[in-house]
Amino acid sequence: MSALHAQGYPEARVRARAREGTAQVFPPATAYGHELFGSAPPGSGQGADVLDSTRLVPPAFMPLRLEKLIELAREPLYRDVGLTTALGGFSAALPLYVSAFGSTQVASRDLGQAAGRQAARLGIPMVIGENVGPVNGTGRLGEREGRTLLGRIAAYQDSLEGPGGGIVVQQSTEDADAEIWNLIYSDPSVQPLLDSGRLAFELKLGQGAKPGLGGMTLVDAESARRLQEQYAVEPLVGGDADEGAAGVLRSSCPGTFTQDILAHQVRLMRNNFPRARTWVKLPPSRDVREAAAVAWAAGADAVSVDGAEGGTGWAPLSFLGTVGLPLAECLRRVRPAPGQCLLVSGRMWEGTRAVKALASGATAVGLGRAALLAVDEDQDRGLERLVQALALELRLLISALGKYRPADLSAEDLWHPDSAREAPASVPEPALG
Numbered sequence: 546m547s548a549l550h551a552q553g554y555p556e557a558r559v560r561a562r563a564r565e566g567t568a569q570v571f572p573p574a575t576a577y578g579h580e581l582f583g584s585a586p587p588g589s590g591q592g593a594d595v596l597d598s599t600r601l602v603p604p605a606f607m608p609l610r611l612e613k614l615i616e617l618a619r620e621p622l623y624r625d626v627g628l629t630t631a632l633g634g635f636s637a638a639l640p641l642y643v644s645a646f647g648s649t650q651v652a653s654r655d656l657g658q659a660a661g662r663q664a665a666r667l668g669i670p671m672v673i674g675e676n677v678g679p680v681n682g683t684g685r686l687g688e689r690e691g692r693t694l695l696g697r698i699a700a701y702q703d704s705l706e707g708p709g710g711g712i713v714v715q716q717s718t719e720d721a722d723a724e725i726w727n728l729i730y731s732d733p734s735v736q737p738l739l740d741s742g743r744l745a746f747e748l749k750l751g752q753g754a755k756p757g758l759g760g761m762t763l764v765d766a767e768s769a770r771r772l773q774e775q776y777a778v779e780p781l782v783g784g785d786a787d788e789g790a791a792g793v794l795r796s797s798c799p800g801t802f803t804q805d806i807l808a809h810q811v812r813l814m815r816n817n818f819p820r821a822r823t824w825v826k827l828p829p830s831r832d833v834r835e836a837a838a839v840a841w842a843a844g845a846d847a848v849s850v851d852g853a854e855g856g857t858g859w860a861p862l863s864f865l866g867t868v869g870l871p872l873a874e875c876l877r878r879v880r881p882a883p884g885q886c887l888l889v890s891g892r893m894w895e896g897t898r899a900v901k902a903l904a905s906g907a908t909a910v911g912l913g914r915a916a917l918l919a920v921d922e923d924q925d926r927g928l929e930r931l932v933q934a935l936a937l938e939l940r941l942l943i944s945a946l947g948k949y950r951p952a953d954l955s956a957e958d959l960w961h962p963d964s965a966r967e968a969p970a971s972v973p974e975p976a977l978g
Contacts, residue, residue, distance in 0.1 A: 549656075549921045551856065551914050559894050562934045563919035563927035570896075570937050594854065595873035599901050599961045607947030623944035628936060630951055632909045633847030633886050634822035635711035635743060638668035639936050640903060640951045643928075644855075644890045644911035645674030645715050645747075645826070657692070659920040661701035663928040668709030672824075672849075672911075673697050675717035675749055675760050676797055678725045679775055694725070695734060702738060711743035713824055717760060718798040719775050730818050739820045745846065746821050748810055750802055750836065751828025753855020753891055756869040759797030761859045769793035804839050811843035822846040824888075829853045829869035834878040841885050849911065850875050852891030856914035876905040894931070896938025900946075904954040 550556060562569045572580070613621040628639035643664045646657050657673075664671040677694045684693030694714070701712050714729055726746050729735055738744040751757060769778040777796040802810075807825070814823045824847045825840040827833055837848045852872025870878075872891040881887040889902050890911030899910045912919075912931075919927035943951065946958050 549918065551918060554856070554892070554914055554918075555894065556918055559915050559918045559931065560922045562894075562931045563922035564930065566930035566933050567937045570934050570941075594871050595961065596871070596876075596898060596901050596905075599873070599959050601897065601900060601904070601942060601946065601958055602960045603945045603958075604947055609949060609953060610947045613949050621944070621949065623940045626940040626943045626949050628939060628951065629709070630909055631886075632670060633711075633713075633745060633824055633888065635670050635745070636668075636709045637670055637711075637909065638707075638709045639932070639939065640899075640907075640909035641669045641932065641935070642713075642888065642909055642911050643669065643671040643916050644851075644913035645672040645713075645749075645752075646913075646917070655924065656917055656920050657697055658700035659924040660916050660928055661697055662704040663920065663926070664916075665701045665704035665710055666706055667929060667932050668707050669932070670711040670713060670745075671701055672713040672715055672747060675715045675720055676762075678728070679719050679723050680762075680772065680795075683723075683725070683728055694729070695732065698729070698735060698738075702735075705743075708741075711745060711822070712738055713745040713747050713822075715747040715749050715826065717749055718800050722775065726814075726818060726821075730821060742820075742822075744821045745824050746814055746818055747824035747826050747849070748807075748814065749800070749826045750807070751799065751830065751851075752826070753829055753851025753853055753869060755860040755864045756828035756830055756853070757799060758860075758864070759799040761797070762795050763859060764793050764795045766793060769795065804835070807836065807839050808843040811840055811845050815844050824849060826851070829855075829872070829875050831870065833870065833875050834880075837879045837881070837887070841881070847886040847888055847908075848879075848881075849888035849890070850879065852889065854891035856892075872902070873905075876902060876907065879906065881906055881908075894935075896935055896942050899935065900939060900942045900954065901959060903951050904956060904958040906956075908952075 610621055613625060617625065630637045630640040632640065632642065643660055661671055673694065677697065682693040684695035698712055714726065716725055735744060764772065772778060772795055779794045781792055781794055811823060811825060823845050825845045826849045827836050829850065829852050830836065833850060840848050852875055853869030854872055872889060876889065879887060886908045887906055888909050888911060889907045890913055893899055893910045893912055894915035902910050915931060916928055919931040943949065943954065946954065948954060
């Protein structure tokens with residue numbers, strides 16, 4: 546029995562997919578011939594947020610299906626949907642990436658390395674979150690042990706099998722003080738990633754579960770003494786930090802940004818690390834549209850946005866469910882222009898929510914809690930099975946919409962019960978002949 550849990554998250558369903566893969570896309574095979582299946586009743590869905598309550602609406606007339614038919618010289622099938630995606634300067638096997646795991650206790654165990662190995666085999670990018678170097682060590686002295694920053698990179702890099710994927714190294718204020726990007730960029734072991742164009746650096750402005758705050762973890766008293774020069778540390782009342790338990794709060798600086806500071810930082814990244822891609826991570830802030838526009842204008846290859854539904858290893862209870870914009874509202878406010886890459890995350894684990902986000906303007910979606918639960922269920926293939934199930938759903942759903950690439954999805958594929966229901970004043974008669 547695992548000690549890793551995700552309260553309020555469909556943990557059991559994610560774990561089932563990690564065990565059984567694509568079989569979980571459909572009802573149990575034992576029900577075939579014995580049960581009739583139809584639309585679920587109102588209120589039985591995955592949640593009450595706007596994205597969940599939005600429906601995908603296929604058309605009757607499908608010109609892109611006709612184009613595909615002509616191309617293939619046969620009727621298209623869902624298997625003809627191509628999922629390969631250009632994503633933040635990388636090529637990915639599908640419109641998916643693994644969201645940032647930082648120095649939290651969960652990811653610092655072997656789960657972070659297991660996720661990296663499987664993500665590499667899948668050909669999807671992976672973000673290594675903030676504070677790993679200052680807290681766990683960089684591993685530059687030949688100690689490429691798994692929990693160090695270079696150890697996590699090595700777990701991913703050593704498992705790459707095809708042209709897709711890439712590693713993204715996130716940076717916090719404390720990471721910048723430790724010159725993490727400089728160390729990684731100049732390390733000989735990382736050169737293969739640079740040579741193949743599969744290294745990116747991500748500037749973090751915030752995150753979904755606790756926008757406005759920096760990263761937070763619990764550490765024991767000995768670790769707190771070691772880290773107190775770099776981080777804010779504060780014993781929690783009632784904790785057992787003096788007895789060696791993890792009872793001390795370790796907090797990162799959230800960083801200070803204005804339009805000019807963000808634009809300058811992005812330009813500096815591009816100038817100092819020209820062979821690495823440039824990513825910017827935004828919290829679900831009220832000015833998320835303006836922040837994304839500044840990042841893109843300064844030359845960011847990708848802007849990633851956590852919805853308030855995004856998960857984390859540790860956060861104040863007062864922030865969960867009450868602080869930050871929901872992902873659906875972030876997607877409504879941020880409208881990327883052609884060629885601009887928008888990456889989003891927040892309760893992603895199955896195909897419908899992912900397709901809705903893609904139809905709302907996202908280039909790809911990120912797996913956070915779902916990825917950790919999957920590798921916790923099976924460290925050898927759990928994430929691979931979860932992604933295989935997701936890929937099958939993506940192909941089924943995109944094909945049902947009469948399209949054959951994620952990039953073809955658009956707002957016309959979506960309907961929400963609160964949207965305008967007015968019918969046209971007159972419906973023209975079809976031209977028959």
